[in-house]
Amino acid sequence: MQAFRLATFNLENLDWSATRPDAFARRTGALRPLLEALDADILCLQEIHAQRLHKHGARQYIALDQLLATTRYAAFHRATTVRPGADAPADVHNLAILSRWPMRAQRQIHHDIVARWDWRPPREADGSEAEPAPIVWDRPLLYASVELPNGLALHVVNLHLRAPRAIPVATARGLGSSRAQIEGQFVAALKREGQALEARLFVETLFDAEPDALIAVAGDFNADEHDAPTRLLRGGRDEGAAGARVLIPLEERVEPSRRFTVIHAGRPTLIDHLFASPALAAAWRETSILNEGLQDEVYAPDPIDASLHAPVVAKFELSSK
Structure with a gap:
């Protein structure tokens, strides 16, 4: 049997500054025990900031490198995102997949399948029209195909969906109007x-190529188990539906009293999930x-020590090929 552990963890704006070494040391001191406790063979990370060593230098993963330097993950294979259209990371909210085993392929996905579009707000009562609001993803998805020791490929998709907070939408009544707030909430949902x-x-393309594919979709969905994004990603007609292409939410197999990853105002x-294809879910153990x-994300002191998200980890056992 081939046993392995796969985890997801939102690191909560992981950042580094040469002028604040004590603050970074405090954060790494709180995060490293959590990373070690995960004992993951494959780890999906979200909210990784990238920094510059010099004012005009390219952004690098300095904070991530330093966080992992003294952990089991330091020598892991790594896939990371870059700012769409660039060759360097974005300043905030990058993604990473770390793997004990080599990656056969890796890529980021940003409007590769679903094209950008403009949403035109409804006309005002006086007939005036606002400028269209562009619908563009805040950050890419990250994919890696990991070669497991038994020769099988594990397809991993790491994602961090937009939080359901209103986006400023220009209206004739101004950005602070109730209409702007309402339309901005709709744009965020789009x-x-x-x-x-x-x-x-x-994921459908992965199933097309390999009907019994081992697929994991993990990350911060910014949505609970009943929200539209999780229902879309499951791929079933209803919650709990079965089927050859339905993704199974493994975090929902935790006892109800421990089934949470964020505390918001008590x-x-x-909102952090780990979904598995039927073939992968059949190998699930824990x-x-x-x-x-x-800590409660509303009342936590600033700066935080570790993260306001709890990591999720699942254990699997696969038969040898």
Whole structure:
């Protein structure tokens, strides 16, 4: 049997500054025990910032390199995102996939399947029209095909969907109007659900090539188990539906009292997910959410020590090929 552990963890704006070494040391000191406790063979990370060593230098993953330097993940194979249209990371909210084993392929996906479009707000009562709002994903998806020791390929999709917070939309009544807020909330939903659609359609291409593919979709969905993005990504007609292409939410196999990854104003919520294809779910053995001592994101002191998200890890056992 080939046993392995796959995890996802939002690192909560991981950043580094040469002028604040104590603050970074405090964060790494809080994050490293969590990373070690995951004992992951494949790890999906979100919210990684990139920094410059010099004012005009290219952005690099300095914070990530330093965080991992003294952990089991330091020598892992790595796939990371770049700013769409560029060859260097974005300043904030990059993604990474770390793997104990080599990657056969890796790529980022940003409007490769679902094209950008403009949403035109409805006309005002006086007939005036606002400028169209561009629907563009905030960041790419990240994909890697990991070669497992038994020779099989594990397809991993790491994603961080947009938070459901209103986007400023220009209206004749001004950005602060209730109409601007309402339309901005709708635009945010279009971005979040639209990127979930692109992720799901990419998964469809994996199934097209390999009906019994081992697929994991993991990350911060910014949506609970009943929201549209999770329903889109599952691919079933209804929650709990079965089928050859339905993705199974492995985090929902945790006991209800521990089934949360964020606490918001006293309310535990599950917005970080780990979905598996039927073939991968058949090899599932255990899921854990490391949320002991998790701080409430509304009331947590600033700066935080570790993360306001709890990591999720699943264990699998695959038969030898």
